[in-house]
Amino acid sequence: MSGFDANDIVGTPGAWLDGSGDENEIVLSSRVRIARNLHGHRFTHNCDNAELDAILRKSLDAARRTRAFARSRYIAMGEISTLDRQLLAERHLVSRDFLHNSASRGVLFTPDEATSLMINEEDHLRIQGFAAGFDLGGAFRRANDLDDQLAPDVEIAYHARLGYLTACPTNLGTGMRVSVLVHLPGLVHSKEIHKLLESLRKLNHSIRGFFGEGSEVMGNFFQLSNSAALGTPEDVIVKNLREMVVKVIQYERRSRELLFHKAQRLLEDKVWRAYGLLRYARSVNTKEALSLISAVRLGVGAGLVRDVPIQTLNQLVVYIQPAHLQKRRGTTMDAQERDAARAECIREALSRSNRG
Amino acid sequence: MRPAKVHFTEIVNDNMVAMNLCLECAEEKGIDVNKAGSYGLGDLVAGLIDDTVDSEAERISKVRCPSCGYEYSDFKKIGRLGCPDCYDAFEAQLVQVLRHVHGSTQHAGKKAAQVGERAALRERMNVLREELSEAIRTEDYERAAAIRDEIRGLEAQVEDDA
Numbered sequence: 001m002s003g004f005d006a007n008d009i010v011g012t013p014g015a016w017l018d019g020s021g022d023e024n025e026i027v028l029s030s031r032v033r034i035a036r037n038l039h040g041h042r043f044t045h046n047c048d049n050a051e052l053d054a055i056l057r058k059s060l061d062a063a064r065r066t067r068a069f070a071r072s073r074y075i076a077m078g079e080i081s082t083l084d085r086q087l088l089a090e091r092h093l094v095s096r097d098f099l100h101n102s103a104s105r106g107v108l109f110t111p112d113e114a115t116s117l118m119i120n121e122e123d124h125l126r127i128q129g130f131a132a133g134f135d136l137g138g139a140f141r142r143a144n145d146l147d148d149q150l151a152p153d154v155e156i157a158y159h160a161r162l163g164y165l166t167a168c169p170t171n172l173g174t175g176m177r178v179s180v181l182v183h184l185p186g187l188v189h190s191k192e193i194h195k196l197l198e199s200l201r202k203l204n205h206s207i208r209g210f211f212g213e214g215s216e217v218m219g220n221f222f223q224l225s226n227s228a229a230l231g232t233p234e235d236v237i238v239k240n241l242r243e244m245v246v247k248v249i250q251y252e253r254r255s256r257e258l259l260f261h262k263a264q265r266l267l268e269d270k271v272w273r274a275y276g277l278l279r280y281a282r283s284v285n286t287k288e289a290l291s292l293i294s295a296v297r298l299g300v301g302a303g304l305v306r307d308v309p310i311q312t313l314n315q316l317v318v319y320i321q322p323a324h325l326q327k328r329r330g331t332t333m334d335a336q337e338r339d340a341a342r343a344e345c346i347r348e349a350l351s352r353s354n355r356g
Numbered sequence: 357m358r359p360a361k362v363h364f365t366e367i368v369n370d371n372m373v374a375m376n377l378c379l380e381c382a383e384e385k386g387i388d389v390n391k392a393g394s395y396g397l398g399d400l401v402a403g404l405i406d407d408t409v410d411s412e413a414e415r416i417s418k419v420r421c422p423s424c425g426y427e428y429s430d431f432k433k434i435g436r437l438g439c440p441d442c443y444d445a446f447e448a449q450l451v452q453v454l455r456h457v458h459g460s461t462q463h464a465g466k467k468a469a470q471v472g473e474r475a476a477l478r479e480r481m482n483v484l485r486e487e488l489s490e491a492i493r494t495e496d497y498e499r500a501a502a503i504r505d506e507i508r509g510l511e512a513q514v515e516d517d518a
Contacts, residue, residue: 037440042438043436160480162454162462163464163467164466167437173460204459229458230454230462231458231464237465
């Protein structure tokens, strides 16, 4: 047994998702992912169980020698419940792929959850560094440090011309994806988001839903990231995204100002209706909750809603998700029960902040 | 589960929804899967790979990786390679994909431990040396000269690193 107890972590949002940090009105968190594979092995999807085990053994040996994981336990996906796996996915510590594939797969993360390592994901090693708010440098430093600590103890698949070799050619080269989770209601409501999408594409960046590739956009939360990993050094990839996010923040601010200038009553009504629903609703699904939280966030940013800290709303984004609701309640719930528990969780958080 | 082949983004009620669908589901949603290119940022890879449909396609799809036995057609099907050595085995086919995805075919940035890097260069030189003797055997001197130049370039690189 890995001895993992999800109850140890469910009560806190994790240091990087605590909703603090620079520009936290617009940027919730920053993340850097580095993909690595072991030399002399097939890629994960092409392995039989024996080879997956061999990769896991070598990777764990290396991980246990790192400073980063001196106080961390390895969590084997096959040894924890589906609900616990889902909880880790909601905290972005494991990918959704791990919900379905669990054999010889697992994760290590630091006590603050800001550095993590998935073993036998699409690539043998998926290193992640996180930071709260707009702090790509901090996220990069964490991920890159772990990569450096692992390097001496494991032989990595590397090609002199192509760089780090990855299962999917989109990650080839640096193996790095740098991203921010941003909230862009201004650009969505002013219909400017299409233009942003277009220019991001031209600048070789991409935009995705809350849970990354293939996930739906909810509550106007987006993930912005680099799409090219080959041919540009890591520090330049980070710099390019940082400069782009600075512009996106400017555009978002300007859109919000214009919106409030042109349609103040309409927006104020939208914000306060959302606030009212969140304060008093008895049942709400994830999608609606995120959409209402989005409107209240907009109101907090504009100085309309003064008694709810932005941090509380950022934390709610994590807490209202299905596995978090169930683990905090200590019981499994069907969709209807979860909707009720979600409404209660939100009411409590808002009335707490209301009391100050 | 069927592989996702169609990637697109749509705007619904001011919300952007990104989707990855298999061909069957895409058709169910009324998407003309033959009109590739009109779908968002999507994974260019799938579209690009599907575009190489010509007389060469049959031959190319049968190219096999000597290390893991993966065929190029396997990559076309699932968008992932079989093992690290596949990159050398399918080098010619992948160049176009890399150019479109990354705008580059040459890594820049962090390097794996020097040991690994030099080993990779030596490995490439060994392959080239075999190709060189093959070219000489078949009296293809133009090709032999080109290979010799490439080997000299790599030798210089190995010495620089040492």
